[in-house]
Amino acid sequence: MPILEMAAKFGVYAVMGVILIFALGVVTLRNLFHCALCLAAALIGIASIYVVLQAEYLAGVQILLYVGAVVTLVIFAIMLTEHLAGKTVRQNNSQSPLAIMALLGFMALIGTVIVKTPWPVTPAALASKVSVMGLGKALMGAYVFPFEVISILLIAVLVGTVIIAKKDTPERS
Amino acid sequence: MTVFGWGVFKGMMVTLKNFLTSYYRKPDEGGIFTVQYPEEREKKIENFRNFPFLVYDETPGKIRCVACGICERECPTKCIHIEMELDATGKPARKPAVFDIDYGLCMNCGMCEEVCPFDSIFMDHVFEITAPERQTGLVRHKDALLKANEYFQKIRPTLASVIDQKRKAAEEKKKAAAAPQPVPPPSTGGPTQGAV
Amino acid sequence: MIPPMLRGIEFNVDMIFVTAKAWILSLLAQFLPAWLLVLASIVISGVVILCLGPVIMMYLTLLERKLLGRIQNRYGPNRVGKWGLLQPIADGIKMFTKEDIVPANADKIVHLLAPIVIVVPALMVFLVVPFGERMTAVNLNIGLLFFIAVSSITILPIFMGSWASRNKYSLLGGMRTAAQMISYEIPMTLAVVPAIMMSQSLSTNTIVLSQVGDYDLHWYIFTPWGIVGFIVFFLCATAECNRPPFDLPEAESELVAGFHTEYSGMKFALFYMAEYMNAFTLCAIAATLFLGGWQGPFLPSWLWFFGKTFLLICVMIWFRGTFPRFRVDHLMGFAWKFLLPLTLLNILLTALWQFTSNLAAWFWSILILGISLWTLVKLNRTFVPEKRHYPMGN
């Protein structure tokens, strides 16, 4: 089925193009709410690429965590801060030459890294599909210590945000 | 019962019971009593009062109303308009030439039926009344209001029978009184027991 | 002469749809190249789902109005068609012909996008629903994770809808919906975990297969943790698709119609369709997880599946006919302070269930459940009705 592979390849390129457009949208759009939506669309695009590469678990997690949680929180933040959603944000400032310089430097760095590293696609790598069961065992087996530390860190962060948010409400009411 | 979900459970049992009984129960014990309106009709209630109508005995000419104007004066919403008919010599002919009731104004309160001394105006059972527009469409003129006594018997049997007995009694009394000396003008109708 | 495609499949009612598809493919095989056949089979199941979704939604609305009518001692729609069977079509036409009003200062693009984006996840979830034996559209081995991920997207379009219509009521409605869906998503996900633990896999098909039993049905609902998991999952499902008693966002009596106040015509129909399709898929997943999906003694498998889902949908409609609405803080309190601890405890129970023997497991589970429910009720004093005394003056 060579035609199917070729179609899948074009499909991936098309999706990558769409992701680029949405990513540009995130950066350039004036209305903040539209930027958040473009971010969501870009993340879903990335998830669809994972599906094409047969990493369904990663795609599911990507949608669940990024689109379901992160973008929702971003939108909550936009909605809850007063009048932010409506206002359009001023885009350009006077530092554009400096920005272009930094961009070129960054492109050069990334370019060399891409060119240098060998991308070996050994048949073994292709065959060894890590099953969800394997992931679970690894998390609970070898990596259980980092897993617990991260959860403690998250709890600390949660408590911190509650305290910060709580502090300013008494003055206002 | 302090089990947490008990009240919620009881509520669901009530709705389930109503759901099931609506299938097999008779209408008035929890079954479905919906009346499919245009096809089926609710059973007629004799005492129901809607817009008034005028009664005539045998022919539309022999209308009972003598255009005395009491109902026009007593109507709370002032929706009746009467004009006396003048005969050839200009004397009032105790007949209404014009008798309009504005159904748009009437609130079918039944006051006209109560105060009418000549038993000529009664409340109807017809309630499906439409008109293209308010001002002229809903105003009913005399010929539209006139209905036969048989119709009155049909829709309100008990009241009609009482009224007819009273009128027959008044007829005999008048005929008996009329035999010895000339006929006095008809009495203004004895005090009735109000619409019984 | 059985066409090559059909050779392996037996001809009983159970497999009627599978054979139908195989037969169509065998017909197409004569004049299509091989690789197009793969595409064709995808297209066939895709088309089936695309028709199944809206048709289910249409007749769910009719079913709901009929059942509610019967609960309230009246008939329900019976004017259009024999028993009101054509009523959904009449509603559909009405939705098409109704004028589609876009508020003046609304954000046009987002206002248009919201209904579209809400229908996509509602339809995508149909992929992993196992309608019958070998009748799952796509046999993903991460079926449940896909289901949860996709149903978490529905918060986004609701935000888009409520914010784009620039109206106070829909803004309030949108905020409430998002808060409700987020806080009920977590107990729902945790309620699913016991079923995954017992069947050792995320794929919906293996979950159903792990509940098979020749005559003593091994459905998960017949275990202590199964009952608790089912009740919590079902409550969260009703909350997830905004159906009473959790239908706060469309609280007619307060906020007119919540986030879809400013929608009319076809856009409103899409919101309406997404809600009903969500209800169907959530009931289907509940049936798959706890009621043994398409397991059942004699009838064909897809009949069992639709029977169980139909039953669960009737329970949802029953809820709608009986209960008043939760208030916002009760809603949140119920999810965070009651359902969440219950699901965590439930996961403990399933772990316990695996190690001890059958009878002892039952005893221990009921004991732990009893104690924990008692403490939970004691902790949430506000949910327990006070005893009231009414003196009689004269």
Next chain:
Amino acid sequence: MDLKNTENASTLEINFGPQHPSTHGVFRMIVQLEGEKVCGLKPIFGYLHRNHEQIAENLPYAAIMPYTDRLDYVNALTNNFGYALTVEKLAGLEVPERAEFIRVIMAELARIVNHIAVIGFMLNDLGAFFTPLLYAFRERERILDLFETITGSRLMCNFFRFGGVKRDLTKENLATIQQIVDKFPAFLKEFEALLSQNEILCMRCQNVGILSAADATNAGITGPVLRASGVNYDIRKVDHYSIYDRFDFKIPLGEKGDVYDRYYVRILEIRESLKILDQALARIPQGEIINKKAIPFLKMPRNFKPPVGEAYGRVEAPKGELGYYIVSDGTPQPWRYHVRAPSLINLTALEAMCLGQKVADAVIILGSIDIVLGETDR
């Protein structure tokens, strides 16, 4: 509207406008919200003002009776009762025994109809999708059909006359009333099973919109709302008007004065009304139904001229104390005619109850006060 612009701009101003699904009739509330909490509420009414009192001052006494049906259109008979009572006090007419019994029977039936409808509508505001309302209406239908057979119209009864009633209760009417009264407790038991212990209802109604006894008496609140706050004040027991002192019935009182108490006090009041109806049906005497002296005025309402003077008659309407203040100057038309509408006065306490509650509660509190706009706006 010139509401001062609150300084912290985070309050959201919502207009529960005249066309709102949960306001009972054309009633408007401007609610200022801080997030979910109500921090300001301004009731605006007058959309249903029909100039009732001005019209009444240009009509003879008998012609005003059909207009009083339109005051509290949920139970017209209680309005007639109040008006007839006041005019009889003015003109000094006694009412024969049988007529008094018929009046009490009809008034108590009207009270049941009102309380049932109110509970149904309140549950509708709470979100129960029309089920309790339709159960309540199924029972109400029986009583309204009875009203139609007796008075001629389901809602606009126009049944009371000065010195008695318009029509006598026949044997079948009394039999149907007895049947309704016997079947009602079974329905009430089912209705209570559906609602009273329902956890969601209790959560939504208990400790919501609390009105203390002191506030209630200061605001002049009367009716079930006052009794739910624990004040034992029922005009049937205070004034002993008509023949209420011959029946023994109790006055249910609440303790906390929140929405749940008002709901439950109304159910207990229905039970008390059923007790009154039982006793009245058992002891109704024979006799004429209208005072002999008042019969001529039926035919000639024009010459019914009560003596110069003024009278204030009040009745325990299902919503509170319904009073009529009539000043007569000897002519067939009242010189001054004023109605004390319980709904209007009960509305004054709405803001006090709603401050600090959630939006969803403001709607139920309005529902629990049970206002009817026909009466409030007159």
